[in-house]
Amino acid sequence: MNFFDPHLHMVSRTTDDYALLARMGCVAVSEPAFWAGYDRSGVEGFRDYFRQLTEFEPTRARQHGIEHYTWLCINAKEAENVALSREVIAMIPEFLDRPGVIGIGEIGLNKNTPNEATVFAEHVDLAARLGELVLIHTPHLADKLQGTRMILDLLRDDGRLAPERVLVDHVEEHTVRPVLNEGYWAGMTLYPTSKCTPARAADIVERYGPERLLVNSAGDWGPSRPTAVPDFIFEMRARGHAEATIRRVVLDNPLAFFAGCKRFEPPARLAP
Amino acid sequence: MAELAELSDRTDATRLVVLVTPLPPIANAPVPETPPALTDAELAGREWPALRASIIDIAAALDRLDATGGSESARVRAEAEALLRTLLAAGDADRAERLLEQLSRPYDPAWRKRFAADNPDESL
Numbered sequence: 001m002n003f004f005d006p007h008l009h010m011v012s013r014t015t016d017d018y019a020l021l022a023r024m025g026c027v028a029v030s031e032p033a034f035w036a037g038y039d040r041s042g043v044e045g046f047r048d049y050f051r052q053l054t055e056f057e058p059t060r061a062r063q064h065g066i067e068h069y070t071w072l073c074i075n076a077k078e079a080e081n082v083a084l085s086r087e088v089i090a091m092i093p094e095f096l097d098r099p100g101v102i103g104i105g106e107i108g109l110n111k112n113t114p115n116e117a118t119v120f121a122e123h124v125d126l127a128a129r130l131g132e133l134v135l136i137h138t139p140h141l142a143d144k145l146q147g148t149r150m151i152l153d154l155l156r157d158d159g160r161l162a163p164e165r166v167l168v169d170h171v172e173e174h175t176v177r178p179v180l181n182e183g184y185w186a187g188m189t190l191y192p193t194s195k196c197t198p199a200r201a202a203d204i205v206e207r208y209g210p211e212r213l214l215v216n217s218a219g220d221w222g223p224s225r226p227t228a229v230p231d232f233i234f235e236m237r238a239r240g241h242a243e244a245t246i247r248r249v250v251l252d253n254p255l256a257f258f259a260g261c262k263r264f265e266p267p268a269r270l271a272p
Numbered sequence: 273m274a275e276l277a278e279l280s281d282r283t284d285a286t287r288l289v290v291l292v293t294p295l296p297p298i299a300n301a302p303v304p305e306t307p308p309a310l311t312d313a314e315l316a317g318r319e320w321p322a323l324r325a326s327i328i329d330i331a332a333a334l335d336r337l338d339a340t341g342g343s344e345s346a347r348v349r350a351e352a353e354a355l356l357r358t359l360l361a362a363g364d365a366d367r368a369e370r371l372l373e374q375l376s377r378p379y380d381p382a383w384r385k386r387f388a389a390d391n392p393d394e395s396l
């Protein structure tokens with residue numbers, strides 16, 4: 001089955017991963033800007049990273065017939081440095097018109113601090129002013145419930161982003177309901193030891209229906225599997241779900257959400 | 273594949289818009305579009321081996337923690353046992369959600385006030 005992994009940090013993955021993804025049916029990936037595992041030394045570090053995301057990774061993906069889209073921001077972890085964050089936010093518009101750039105992300109909270117909230121609100125302001133889609137990272141483990149609710153509060157405070165233009169990622173059983181009820185798209189990240197598993201993601205689809213739900217591998221430099229979406233496909237099949245339901249979650253939903261970006265061109269491989 | 277053909281039609285942008293707006297609200301417990309087709313026996317047979325293995329893994333891990341006799345191991349064991357008590361007390365629904373809530377820092381709806389008090393210069 002063809003699938004679209006909407007959250008995959010390919011800068012951390014090998015070319016073998018692209019080859020494997022292509023053989024498993026991956027037609028597209030989207031890569032949010034994130035933390036490199038160390039704090040960058042200044043705004044030029046982000047400029048170089050944004051060039052990697054918009055120049056080199058799409059080229060590498062295309063060699064395997066995979067379309068590569070990307071999101072730009074300063075991640076929540078480095079957002080503790082508000083002055084640097086403002087320099088990065090001011091630079092983002094330089095890159096927005098590049099092919100494959102889909103919007104602002106993954107913005108969010110990490111430890112739910114005042115500085116993170118300030119930088120989140122300033123990213124939301126940028127997206128609202130420029131009409132960009134937004135991809136949101138919700139915090140890890142014990143901070144997720146609190147941070148997700150704060151993010152929903154901050155989006156409501158701003159009030160300018162239509163819910164169907166926002167994807168709230170890394171939802172689990174205790175955070176998915178408020179996200180869907182407020183009209184946002186919700187992403188389930190399939191990780192080996194934290195976040196969701198393929199079986200729990202299938203449970204959530206069974207409970208809430210496939211509408212506005214997406215699954216991703218969030219493959220990065222930590223414990224993660226870039227092939228987690230196919231694992232979800234096989235779990236859903238083993239439970240007897242219709243192919244159309246599975247395809248809705250792994251392909252139709254991401255395509256429908258991404259279509260909200262004025263620059264979005266669907267993967268060429270899906271052309272009739 | 274009709275939907276996909278529509279999505280792939282780059283000349284007809286309006287169809288893309290129709291697919292994303294408007295989105296109806298999702299109620300607390302909507303009916304799934306396709307209920308699983310597994311029979312009771314098939315589901316039970318599929319779940320049992322992994323469930324059995326997981327429970328034995330938990331028991332063995334608690335034994336391992338006991339064997340060290342250390343205070344940090346005792347703390348982790350107590351936390352795990354508290355989760356197991358929640359699991360057994362949760363009734364017959366939402367067990368995963370209850371455990372995740374127990375593992376979460378609480379959400380304070382008045383968090384903006386707390387931030388403003390900490391940072392009087394920056395209003396959110």
Ligand SMILES: [Zn+2]
Pocket residue numbers: 007009032034106137218
């Ligand atoms: Zn990520």
